[in-house]
Amino acid sequence: MIFSTLEHILTHISFSVVSIVITIHFLTLLVDEVVGLDDSSEKGMIVTFFCITGLLVTRWIYSGHFPLSDLYESLIFLSWGFSLIHMISYFKKRKNDLSAITAPSAIFTQGFATSGLLTKMHQSAILAPALQSQWLMMHVSMMVLGYAALLCGSLLSVALLVITFRKVIKIIGKNNNLLNQSFSFGEIQYMNERSNVLLNTYFLSSKNYYRYQLTQQLDRWSYRIISLGFIFLTIGILSGAVWANEAWGSYWNWDPKETWAFITWTVFAIFLHIRTNKNVEGVNSAIVASMGFLIIWICYFGVNLLGIGLHSYGSFTLTSN
């Protein structure tokens, strides 16, 4: 009982702290940068990280097995992965664009996991016989970390696409506000410049320079993070294959989840291969990465939604009233 209360408290703390962090992020985006606020948002993410860690540890002790046996737990773990990436990038380099991706990602997964949609799954369930293995820890944690990193990387690519797409729109002459307020985060520098539009040539070039620098940064970071996620995904899939050879009698069964993980792997392999050709613009690889973004969600949710195949213990029904 005490465990579930603790769990409850930790869930709520982490969720509310993340919401505050998001608010601060948007504040710094809209208003000018406030040093104190920015610092506090970073502190908030650290608090969130420890809350989610505490939550997972509580669940582990409470249920007696590694807390990755169903979708709810894996979602919590996913948001833990996001906050982990956030922390690492924060300690490596004080200020970066990445936090604008990781923090909202963390809140969305955390919010989805704790929302009413999946309430039935909050109780930690018993572990099916096939899951009782040391491989559970390695396979699922690697997969979810891989998903987290790949989602971050492909979101950066999506941002790159949005920015490039905006440029095209602007050339056509449709300066609509809707797009300006769309998903754009690191653009504060030239957003401010936009507000006092003095269309002299110097200004335009400096704006383009900023944009160029920003897209290049996005491009490079997305490549780096996707490479990292690719490593996790590879290890996750392969350890899953080894586990399957222990539990199901074959290292590859063409189970839907397996197949979709392989499709994800292939798509990001394509991304990495496109990147080897320097003549191809970053946009092309970004398109592949955003495809990968959708495919991860199909792999992670879509297959479970159908509840087919050998991975069906992760399944859930949306109409569980």
Place this chain on the structure above:
Amino acid sequence: METLFNPSKTAKLFVPNISLFKSSFLHSTFNPQTHILFNRKTLSFTINCRAKTSQGRKTDGKNISKKILLSDSAPELSNEDVEPKPKNGGGAWGLVRKLPKRVLAVLSNLPLAIGEMFTVAGLMALGTAIDQGEAPEFYFQKYPEENPVWGFFTWRWVLTLGLDHMFSSPIFLGMLVLLATSLMACTYTTQIPLVKAARRWRFLQSADAIRKQEFSDTLPRASVKDLGVVLMAAGYEVFLKGPSLYAFKGLAGRFAPIGVHLAMLLIMAGGTLSATGSFRGSVTVPQGLNFVVGDVLGPTGFLSTPTEAFNTEVHVNRFYMDYYDSGEVSQFHTDLSLFDLNGKEVMRKTLSVNDPLRYGGFTIYQTDWSFSALQILKDDEGPFNLAMAPLKLNGDKKLFGTFLPVGDTNSPNIKGISMLARDLQSIVLYDQQGKFAGVRRPNSKLPIEIDGTKIVIVDAIGSSGLDLKIDPGVPIVYAGFGALMLTTCVSYLSHAQIWALQDGTTVIVGGKTNRAKAEFPDEMNRLLDLVPEIVQSSISEQPG
């Protein structure tokens, strides 16, 4: 080469020894490349796949004279650049000789490889969208001709293209084979030359060339030697000659993609062996009965050859389940004894899910279970064995039932006691009218009185569902897995190169890297900050 290798090896192809087949498989597929190796004309198509190669070569050509004077420890591999022999030009013979190269050039084309990967991904997605392995009637109903999906997709597509068994269909397997050949071709024509180009390093002698690098900076009042020390401390290999400095880190990151490709090929080879040389089978054995391994296993491909271990006899000593407090099954266990031809027990083990039994090349997995029989005493007579029948098999929710006739068994409508069970733990009994009578546990010995009949449930006999497998491909596939994990990790390393030149008291630093382009400038700035500033000019070297 071809005539040397192939006939001798293909003769052995049908010899049971499987490892021999593997080597012949690899040799024969590598043949076009060994062929090329003796032609020395690789230069023309190294450019195909990546722009990087051509760049590397261009700069190499420029600096060839400078390259030779340095290098006390640098690997020198310029032998590869031998001029192509001008002969064997025209005629049919020339065409024949050129053909493998043309094929190789086409195969190593990166857009083609990307297209192949997309196709494979798409086919796999289709394979999960279309139900696999159903009877043709199923597809007639699901994809009718009158009302096609997306306007054109009918069962004819499914059945002619083999989409009902996607992962063994010729299209899919052919695509994988094509991808494998592309992998090999690209490794040979692009990756290996790229690594060779990367290993050929040189000093840059002009400040302009250094400033042209992706990252460049100028350090006033500094010494190139101090820079060398700083770089060495940061894990760089540093070469210093006069006023010039060259340093690199993470060269393994250049090699690793080759390893990734080779590991992929290894996994594919292992998978092929698994598909062609395995035995599989499954059996449901009631507790206390035996089976012979060879009777259960069936070959999966033309390379499957029986072994000694097929004579092993397996006896199921006991099958039992563990339960959670809530009553749900937590684990299945089967206690097995293995006997050889002479009836000697060679092994005994209790296996469970995730803990298979391995003996003599075959593996026994716990995969399923069933309710075999119920042992009861009727009015203290017996014990009788009542066979249990599966009533509903909906996923894991199993239900078994049996029927004990009471009274006149010759009358047309027999009445009796029904017994139902979801697991081996508790039996639910119903009386002649079908009303609930009670629940008994098999080992409780507690009698139950139904319509004047006293029944004691003595035991519940389960049967263990076992999967048997012999898979010679597993070691190869596992080797490939290990190699793939390792090389993917190493591929994350970024190959960084730094040049520096002492110009009076200033040092011009330039550098580039192939992967960590975002972090590299930060790392460089951090390192350059560490280079001490020289107050008095005490630099002995002057630019040469």
